[in-house]
Amino acid sequence: MHPRKVADSTVRRLAIYLRFLEEFADQGADTVSSGALAQRAGTTSAQVRKDLSFFGSFGKRGLGYDVPALGARLRQILGLTRRYRVLLVGAGRLAGALAQYAGFAARGFDVVAVVDRDPAKIGTCWGALRVDDVDRLEKIVVAERVEIAILVTPAEPAQQLADRLVATGITAILNFAPVQLQVPGVVEVKNVNLAVELETLSYALQHREEN
Amino acid sequence: MHPRKVADSTVRRLAIYLRFLEEFADQGADTVSSGALAQRAGTTSAQVRKDLSFFGSFGKRGLGYDVPALGARLRQILGLTRRYRVLLVGAGRLAGALAQYAGFAARGFDVVAVVDRDPAKIGTCWGALRVDDVDRLEKIVVAERVEIAILVTPAEPAQQLADRLVATGITAILNFAPVQLQVPGVVEVKNVNLAVELETLSYALQHREEN
DNA sequence: TCCTGTGAATTAGTTCACAGCG
DNA sequence: CGCTGTGAACTAATTCACAGGA
Numbered sequence: 001m002h003p004r005k006v007a008d009s010t011v012r013r014l015a016i017y018l019r020f021l022e023e024f025a026d027q028g029a030d031t032v033s034s035g036a037l038a039q040r041a042g043t044t045s046a047q048v049r050k051d052l053s054f055f056g057s058f059g060k061r062g063l064g065y066d067v068p069a070l071g072a073r074l075r076q077i078l079g080l081t082r083r084y085r086v087l088l089v090g091a092g093r094l095a096g097a098l099a100q101y102a103g104f105a106a107r108g109f110d111v112v113a114v115v116d117r118d119p120a121k122i123g124t125c126w127g128a129l130r131v132d133d134v135d136r137l138e139k140i141v142v143a144e145r146v147e148i149a150i151l152v153t154p155a156e157p158a159q160q161l162a163d164r165l166v167a168t169g170i171t172a173i174l175n176f177a178p179v180q181l182q183v184p185g186v187v188e189v190k191n192v193n194l195a196v197e198l199e200t201l202s203y204a205l206q207h208r209e210e211n
Numbered sequence: 212m213h214p215r216k217v218a219d220s221t222v223r224r225l226a227i228y229l230r231f232l233e234e235f236a237d238q239g240a241d242t243v244s245s246g247a248l249a250q251r252a253g254t255t256s257a258q259v260r261k262d263l264s265f266f267g268s269f270g271k272r273g274l275g276y277d278v279p280a281l282g283a284r285l286r287q288i289l290g291l292t293r294r295y296r297v298l299l300v301g302a303g304r305l306a307g308a309l310a311q312y313a314g315f316a317a318r319g320f321d322v323v324a325v326v327d328r329d330p331a332k333i334g335t336c337w338g339a340l341r342v343d344d345v346d347r348l349e350k351i352v353v354a355e356r357v358e359i360a361i362l363v364t365p366a367e368p369a370q371q372l373a374d375r376l377v378a379t380g381i382t383a384i385l386n387f388a389p390v391q392l393q394v395p396g397v398v399e400v401k402n403v404n405l406a407v408e409l410e411t412l413s414y415a416l417q418h419r420e421e422n
Numbered sequence: 423t424c425c426t427g428t429g430a431a432t433t434a435g436t437t438c439a440c441a442g443c444g
Numbered sequence: 445c446g447c448t449g450t451g452a453a454c455t456a457a458t459t460c461a462c463a464g465g466a
Binding site: 244245246256260261263268271272274275276 | 445446447448449450
């Protein structure tokens, strides 16, 4: 049922399939084929079937997949049957965008606190949230029962903040700082580097004509 | 020199190496070994050497790589020896964060225009930028000589906007909308899906104990 | 017949290991 | 010696192709 190790690329695609499954559900479809999902997700039907097969077989031959059932199963696989309490470390513009981002709340990720170092930001309100002093990070993690931290700081303080987060027992970090965080093996880190994304585009532009 | 096809994963790592190379340069180092770069970037020395070897051999055996020379070469490979004119399509909070993001400007990506559909946003100013009407998208792309578009809209209008961008001749799109854009083969698209990143974290949390 | 589930084949990507140059 | 550059070996991921159930 749960294989030892599933590729990160597979997990990402499952999340994407779930998004399109919900779209199909909204349109009232009750079954969907691997081919139809693949088309929406930009992959192949074999890839969809293989990805799903790591977790069991939920399709009906000749028919496809039951839309609500597969959706429920994907949510279960992805751990989306419950809500998560998220802390934003850093209160810059990007943090502000993430705090309001409907896509997080819709998937069960609730931003419950924001901290920053800048006295000018501390105490200001973001909707229902109040920006707190980063000095109180440890207290906040405990009091708010934070499970996931999103690091949205410059590169320099990121490692030290990660160390403090890990010390409080946080085991999941989404890192937007352009550093490779050193953390114990039990801590899950996913890195997002927006500049790198643009740089891969400029690479592609640069090299396109040369083929 | 420029192989037919270099893996996306390699290009991403090159961008990351460049970031750490600049750090080494700031610290006054004049040479760096593949091992030192690997440590910072969270990979192996063999991986670093292999990645670089796709584009030539710039190291000195027994010594390592010349920091400024390798930096210049990586910038050249990644197409970062010039500046790019970027259009933001969508003027939400995330777009606002991207418009101000120092990491883009530092790498040569200049946001030269922002468009939105919402009359309440059109005409408002973001620093030196004025939010323009999305109806004028085609005119703006031409007048501002836009080369890269960043799509920061909800899912629904994204494909239609991509079609319009492609029609104007844009060949590079960074897409934050949770859809798989259908574009001609000459157009480069990179997708960023922030919710998917959190979902891979929740997957990891869900499955960690089960090993 | 249609579409899934899955071994097998293939392709892609990473790591090894060592020859060779500074 | 030390560290690069690179074929060879290995591992991972994707695609093929088809048996088999609805």
